[in-house]
Amino acid sequence: MSLISSEAGPVLTVRYFAGARAAAGGVSEESAEAATVDELTQLLTNRHGERLALVMKAASFLVNGLACHDRTAELPAGATVDVLPPFAGG
Template sequence: MVTVRYFAGARAAAGTASEQVRAGSLGELLTGLTDRHGDPLGRVLGVASFLVDGVAAHDHGAALRAGCTVDVLPPFAGG
């Protein structure tokens, strides 16, 4: 299981601040979250950045270790 934490628009699209899910890779996680929460979250995930245990993650094929935390950060506006 991994913990997914949603911020800003991702939180609104998911309807929750965090959840625990099973996923073997970042790509698998994103597909599963879109299936679970629908297209509104899928659109956010398509433009979001991701942190795995506080480190930027760009490789969707990279394995996620059990117990890790994935932060979903949509683009932010403002200054």
């Protein structure tokens, strides 16, 4: 069985932290299919609404534990994408 969907992109695990989790309605982890972080952001906004969209605009993303600064880069199949909102205090 392939992890790549010909239409939507690779199957990913998305994990939400702190304010991103709250904005996603308390969901801490879910699956999604997207080829890039930009596409993932749109998909998750459609799924959870504008509150999450606002968080994701300012969020940092880790792909398999590594910072992803290019939101148009291709995501690998089976990747784990962590959504990290800005943290207060720092």
